[in-house]
Amino acid sequence: MPLQYAILGFLSWQPLTGYDLKKQFAAWETFPWSGNNNQIYTALVQLHRAALVSKEVEQPEHGPARKVYTITTAGLAALRQWLLSPPELPQVKHLFLAQLAWADQLAPEELDELLGVYEEEIYVKLLMVQEQAQRPSDAPQRTPRERYLWAMIQQNWRSFYEHELAWVRQVRQEVQAL
Amino acid sequence: MPLQYAILGFLSWQPLTGYDLKKQFAAWETFPWSGNNNQIYTALVQLHRAALVSKEVEQPEHGPARKVYTITTAGLAALRQWLLSPPELPQVKHLFLAQLAWADQLAPEELDELLGVYEEEIYVKLLMVQEQAQRPSDAPQRTPRERYLWAMIQQNWRSFYEHELAWVRQVRQEVQAL
DNA sequence: ACCGACATGTAAGCTGTTACATGATTCC
DNA sequence: GGAATCATGTAACAGCTTACATGTCGGT
Numbered sequence: 069m070p071l072q073y074a075i076l077g078f079l080s081w082q083p084l085t086g087y088d089l090k091k092q093f094a095a096w097e098t099f100p101w102s103g104n105n106n107q108i109y110t111a112l113v114q115l116h117r118a119a120l121v122s123k124e125v126e127q128p129e130h131g132p133a134r135k136v137y138t139i140t141t142a143g144l145a146a147l148r149q150w151l152l153s154p155p156e157l158p159q160v161k162h163l164f165l166a167q168l169a170w171a172d173q174l175a176p177e178e179l180d181e182l183l184g185v186y187e188e189e190i191y192v193k194l195l196m197v198q199e200q201a202q203r204p205s206d207a208p209q210r211t212p213r214e215r216y217l218w219a220m221i222q223q224n225w226r227s228f229y230e231h232e233l234a235w236v237r238q239v240r241q242e243v244q245a246l
Numbered sequence: 247m248p249l250q251y252a253i254l255g256f257l258s259w260q261p262l263t264g265y266d267l268k269k270q271f272a273a274w275e276t277f278p279w280s281g282n283n284n285q286i287y288t289a290l291v292q293l294h295r296a297a298l299v300s301k302e303v304e305q306p307e308h309g310p311a312r313k314v315y316t317i318t319t320a321g322l323a324a325l326r327q328w329l330l331s332p333p334e335l336p337q338v339k340h341l342f343l344a345q346l347a348w349a350d351q352l353a354p355e356e357l358d359e360l361l362g363v364y365e366e367e368i369y370v371k372l373l374m375v376q377e378q379a380q381r382p383s384d385a386p387q388r389t390p391r392e393r394y395l396w397a398m399i400q401q402n403w404r405s406f407y408e409h410e411l412a413w414v415r416q417v418r419q420e421v422q423a424l
Numbered sequence: 425a426c427c428g429a430c431a432t433g434t435a436a437g438c439t440g441t442t443a444c445a446t447g448a449t450t451c452c
Numbered sequence: 453g454g455a456a457t458c459a460t461g462t463a464a465c466a467g468c469t470t471a472c473a474t475g476t477c478g479g480t
Contacts, residue, residue, distance in 0.1 A: 155345055
């Protein structure tokens with residue numbers, strides 16, 4: 069269900085094809101649908117059946133048909149309704165913490181190695197979201213408020229990985245002292 | 247798959263029944279399996295088939311049979327192997343950020359209301375994890391190192407929600423200024 | 425008399441990932 | 453010649469949630 073609304077969100081910005089949407093989802097942490105064919109194309113079919121989007125088929129001389137989807141007024145209304153619905157808490161699946169919970173069974177060097185690998189992974193991810201944020205606006209910027217909101221969304225991700233990095237560095241240091 | 251290993255983790259601490267495991271999973275943020283019957287009971291069957299756990303059936307005079315599961319040496323080896331495997335990045339599904347991404351379509355009061363509800367939800371959750379951390383140790387504390395690791399895991403959760411709370415308060419304030 | 429905790433399990437359905445399948449165009 | 457991008461879709465499977473189903477015991 070939220071995937072449908074996220075699609076409507078992008079279409080409220082501009083008409084797009086399934087392929088475009090796929091790329092958008094892949095590009096932003098905020099939209100946690102990994103740019104997955106199966107879900108996006110079937111969601112578009114459902115949205116079209118529900119008349120929340122309209123479809124225009126462009127047939128170029130060469131290559132496959134492009135199906136460009138546009139949001140309808142019913143779609144805009146549905147999007148607005150979702151925006152007003154009570155927010156969900158972030159769902160965090162932090163498997164590394166579950167791994168750490170039993171990591172006392174490891175030797176000191178093994179534990180340090182594990183923490184080191186995690187530190188490196190987080191660091192790489194942090195670089196990724198930082199670069200993502202600086203990418204010249206591939207994002208809606210219709211009003212100053214919208215620009216502000218997107219900036220704060222990016223900041224949320226950046227500071228999440230920054231704090232995670234600081235946390236793992238602290239753990240690594242203090243665990244060596246034990 | 248990780249669920250199986252998490253079960254082995256708890257059983258490396260002490261023998262438990264499916265019901266006990268369900269309560270453990272429900273009690274800790276760190277183990278993101280919502281205390282769900284279906285998954286836990288079937289996972290135990292699979293672990294038993296793989297001989298990673300052994301089963302003892304206690305039949306009390308009244309009531310249903312209690313099946314107490316104990317980890318085997320093969321199970322301990324499998325757990326250790328998982329602990330050494332490369333850590334995964336945390337998977338964060340932050341739907342509120344996706345909602346905010348399109349929230350410029352809302353009136354100022356509507357947006358403030360949305361942020362206010364989210365702030366309250368995060369605040370309640372923060373209280374929950376704080377209380378969870380102070381709960382008299384229902385957790386393994388076999389060595390100082392293990393005690394330290396569990397404390398740092400709890401701290402990770404606490405600071406996540408603290409930062410989220412600070413973030414939403416900032417956004418709310420600054421969005422009012424626009 | 426009813427509710428919650430104890431204790432086990434099954435069924436249906438939604439979500440999500442990976443891989444398969446096709447075919448043209450552009451860049452190296 | 454081969455890889456990447458554009459562009460659409462399908463199939464199989466794994467993960468996860470919700471609800472159903474049954475029955476005892478202790479507390480209010």
